[in-house]
Amino acid sequence: MQLLVEKTSAFPLTVLNLRIPEVRLAIIALATPFAIPAFAGSPEAPHAEPSVVMAPTAPVITGAAPLRSFYGALSVVHATPDTSFTQDDDVPSPDGDLSLKRALGLTGAVGYDYGNGLRFEAELMRLSGDTDELSFSNAPGFQNIATDGSYQLTTGMLNGWYTFGTGAIRPFIGGGIGIMHANVDMESLIGGVPLNISDNDTVFAWQVGVGAEVPITDRLSMVMSYRHMEANGFNLKDGQGTAIDVDLNTNIFTLGAMMRF
Numbered sequence: 001m002q003l004l005v006e007k008t009s010a011f012p013l014t015v016l017n018l019r020i021p022e023v024r025l026a027i028i029a030l031a032t033p034f035a036i037p038a039f040a041g042s043p044e045a046p047h048a049e050p051s052v053v054m055a056p057t058a059p060v061i062t063g064a065a066p067l068r069s070f071y072g073a074l075s076v077v078h079a080t081p082d083t084s085f086t087q088d089d090d091v092p093s094p095d096g097d098l099s100l101k102r103a104l105g106l107t108g109a110v111g112y113d114y115g116n117g118l119r120f121e122a123e124l125m126r127l128s129g130d131t132d133e134l135s136f137s138n139a140p141g142f143q144n145i146a147t148d149g150s151y152q153l154t155t156g157m158l159n160g161w162y163t164f165g166t167g168a169i170r171p172f173i174g175g176g177i178g179i180m181h182a183n184v185d186m187e188s189l190i191g192g193v194p195l196n197i198s199d200n201d202t203v204f205a206w207q208v209g210v211g212a213e214v215p216i217t218d219r220l221s222m223v224m225s226y227r228h229m230e231a232n233g234f235n236l237k238d239g240q241g242t243a244i245d246v247d248l249n250t251n252i253f254t255l256g257a258m259m260r261f
Contacts, residue, residue, distance in 0.1 A: 075256025
């Protein structure tokens with residue numbers, strides 16, 4: 001079957017010979033682009049899903065410090081020293097005590113951490129303060145004598161510490177041996193007689209202590225400690241040449257930071 005189409009005289013005459021099956025195919029082809037969006041739901045662009053913004057997470061400190069690492073530490077120090085002394089045997093009431101005001105200073109250390117809780121270090125500490133009162137044993141009239149002076153204590157120690165655990169707070173315990181250098185410059189009046197000591201000496205020293213390490217990052221930690229230190233047998237002389245044997249013990253508190261490399 002043939003379809004004859006004629007145009008009016010306004011256009012040239014055009015004859016289209018189309019078969020019915022071909023018409024059907026053409027209609028289907030033209031309708032397909034419009035039908036697919038309709039079945040899909042809507043010809044409009046799909047709405048974008050709202051984005052989820054994740055809150056920034058805090059830095060996570062790993063459980064263990066780097067294994068087998070060198071480290072350096074620096075701390076401020078507060079100390080409360082106490083001394084006792086013995087003069088030459090031919091001096092009446094030769095024994096007594098010299099109280100010292102609190103000492104402030106710094107301590108620094110470099111060491112090596114074996115990664116199993118055990119670490120060793122070399123430490124240098126410097127303390128300074130003022131002298132306080134002088135008292136003689138078995139001499140009631142010579143108690144609490146005011147002094148005017150200062151002292152400096154410098155220690156060099158080899159320490160060993162053992163740290164327990166790898167948590168947020170890591171307690172440690174240990175101690176060390178080394179030397180202490182004491183420099184004393186003091187003036188006083190005893191029964192109207194001046195007593196002057198301006199001398200120094202170096203003796204063996206030891207310490208024991210406990211503390212805690214609080215990690216801030218994998219390599220940086222805050223460190224605090226308490227130590228008891230003793231240094232005995234300082235040999236000093238006063239202005240009259242009298243030999244004085246001095247023993248010193250002190251309680252030391254430190255607060256600082258340690259960096260592993």
